[in-house]
Amino acid sequence: MLRSRIIPCLLVHNKGLVKTTGFKDPKYVGDPLNAVKIFNEKEVDELMVLDIDATVEDREPNLELIKNLAIECRMPFCYGGGVTTVDQAKNIIKLGAEKVALSSAAINDTSLLRKMGEAVGSQSVVVVIDVKKKKGLLGKTTYEIYTKNGREKSGKKLENFLKELNDIGVGEIVINSIDRDGTMEGYDNTLVKLVRDAVDIPITILGGAGSHEDIKSLIKDYKIIGAAAGSLFVFKGKYRAVLINYPNRIEKRNILNNQ
Amino acid sequence: MIGIIDYGSGNINAIATIYKNLNIECVIVSNPNDLDSADKLILPGVGSFDETMRHMLNSGLKSKLDELVLVRKTPILGICVGMQILSNSSEEGSLNGLGWINGKVKKFEKEWFQTKPHIPHMGWNQITPRKSTPLFDNLDDELGFYFVHSYYFDCEDSDDTLAITDYGITFSSAVSKANIYGVQFHPEKSHGNGVNLLKNFAIL
Numbered sequence: 001m002l003r004s005r006i007i008p009c010l011l012v013h014n015k016g017l018v019k020t021t022g023f024k025d026p027k028y029v030g031d032p033l034n035a036v037k038i039f040n041e042k043e044v045d046e047l048m049v050l051d052i053d054a055t056v057e058d059r060e061p062n063l064e065l066i067k068n069l070a071i072e073c074r075m076p077f078c079y080g081g082g083v084t085t086v087d088q089a090k091n092i093i094k095l096g097a098e099k100v101a102l103s104s105a106a107i108n109d110t111s112l113l114r115k116m117g118e119a120v121g122s123q124s125v126v127v128v129i130d131v132k133k134k135k136g137l138l139g140k141t142t143y144e145i146y147t148k149n150g151r152e153k154s155g156k157k158l159e160n161f162l163k164e165l166n167d168i169g170v171g172e173i174v175i176n177s178i179d180r181d182g183t184m185e186g187y188d189n190t191l192v193k194l195v196r197d198a199v200d201i202p203i204t205i206l207g208g209a210g211s212h213e214d215i216k217s218l219i220k221d222y223k224i225i226g227a228a229a230g231s232l233f234v235f236k237g238k239y240r241a242v243l244i245n246y247p248n249r250i251e252k253r254n255i256l257n258n259q
Numbered sequence: 260m261i262g263i264i265d266y267g268s269g270n271i272n273a274i275a276t277i278y279k280n281l282n283i284e285c286v287i288v289s290n291p292n293d294l295d296s297a298d299k300l301i302l303p304g305v306g307s308f309d310e311t312m313r314h315m316l317n318s319g320l321k322s323k324l325d326e327l328v329l330v331r332k333t334p335i336l337g338i339c340v341g342m343q344i345l346s347n348s349s350e351e352g353s354l355n356g357l358g359w360i361n362g363k364v365k366k367f368e369k370e371w372f373q374t375k376p377h378i379p380h381m382g383w384n385q386i387t388p389r390k391s392t393p394l395f396d397n398l399d400d401e402l403g404f405y406f407v408h409s410y411y412f413d414c415e416d417s418d419d420t421l422a423i424t425d426y427g428i429t430f431s432s433a434v435s436k437a438n439i440y441g442v443q444f445h446p447e448k449s450h451g452n453g454v455n456l457l458k459n460f461a462i463l
Contacts, residue, residue, distance in 0.1 A: 001384065001385070001425060002380065002382050002383070002384045002406075002426055003382060003383045003384065003403070004382070005382050005383070040450070043402065043450045043451075045382070045383055046382075046405075070272070070273070071272060071273065071276050073273075073448070074448065074449075074450050074451075074453070074454070075405065075448055075449075075450060076405055076407075076445075076448045077448075095272070096270065096272045096273050098407070098445075098448065120306070121306055121307070123379045123381065123407050123408070123409065171379065171381070171407075172381070196375060199375075199376075200369070200375045200376055200377055201376055201378075202376040202379070202381050202382075203376070223374045224374065224375075224376060224382070226382075249401070
């Protein structure tokens with residue numbers, strides 16, 4: 001049976017790995033290549049690496065870093081950050097990444113996704129959507145899409161954008177909750193339900209995972225899903241000491257138990 | 260020496276790195292004439308069925324491979340789309356496949372799934388061998404393999420199915436016929452299982 005994927009998400013900032021809270025206060029957690037080597041040993045299902053500087057600095061993807069990461073990875077590897085053209089996507093796939101993630105560029109121009117899908121295969125095209133909760137009229141919760149590390153509102157409505165992505169048929173949608181980022185309070189279940197109902201392509205949820213139990217309950221409710229986490233897999237204990245970790249075989253069996 | 264056939268697929272480097280770490284000699288080949296020195300061949304896939312077949316035809320690889328695989332019986336391992344083109348045809352395109360293993364490549368149907376997502380079949384899944392083969396020696400059944408595909412190989416002759424996997428239906432996740440092997444999953448991205456499978460292929 002197809003298993004849910006448990007995915008560490010690593011953020012690159014100033015060439016090092018960091019972990020943010022609410023998309024702010026990056027804390028240094030180590031060297032990217034070293035982290036990949038550790039995650040290889042831990043047999044992680046997949047690895048997501050996002051360069052959080054590239055779009056903000058209007059910089060192209062760091063191909064040297066991608067190449068080094070891809071060669072090292074014994075598992076599927078998804079890269080995001082600063083990708084704006086079909087040629088960049090082609091290069092990234094050629095260097096050995098399985099997936100290319102886009103955010104700002106896809107939100108600004110969805111036709112880019114179709115072109116990329118034709119060039120590298122739609123299964124390799126991933127859209128990361130950074131969302132923030134907004135209290136609507138009568139207390140109804142809505143979500144707004146942000147770009148540039150949560151600094152700019154896109155003005156796009158989440159439900160409409162999801163439908164658009166589903167029609168285009170991208171390979172995967174990663175939903176990143178800005179409110180939950182780094183909080184380790186658990187996933188935003190209202191948000192997950194909204195996204196799962198809206199699309200039938202693979203989805204991955206990021207933002208808020210604070211324990212294996214959080215991942216377990218997400219998988220119990222949604223069966224086949226991507227459960228991504230940052231803090232959970234780089235910090236240990238209440239003082240958030242840096243320690244790269246990942247569920248071992250026995251823990252994983254327990255997490256996937258109700259699938 | 261293992262010859263890895265290059266047509267611009269990124270996974271080639273990952274395969275080459277695994278062999279390098281295993282101290283198994285391999286070479287990445289794009290010119291058909293350079294394939295003669297290889298005693299085993301790996302055929303990765305890139306993009307769609309037609310795109311891959313078009314490349315096979317235009318580059319002269321198809322006629323060279325027909326000779327090496329069918330006449331000289333060089334063992335070959337197709338990966339992902341590289342496995343799918345071993346068939347006669349695919350619902351994904353209009354070109355004929357290599358036709359070395361009889362069957363048709365078909366699309367997963369949405370109706371087969373009770374829960375979302377449906378397509379692609381993406382993630383880690385298990386394989387169940389249907390034939391005894393050294394290719395599957397020392398595999399960790401629980402770990403399984405990494406898959407990502409929207410089409411599957413429907414074998415005409417069940418004897419050609421080497422392993423099966425469940426996703427919506429039960430499909431052939433590995434095929435074999437004499438010296439010809441194909442796997443739908445990605446050994447180069449499947450941790451120790453993938454390394455072992457590539458190693459097993461090298462010492463077949």
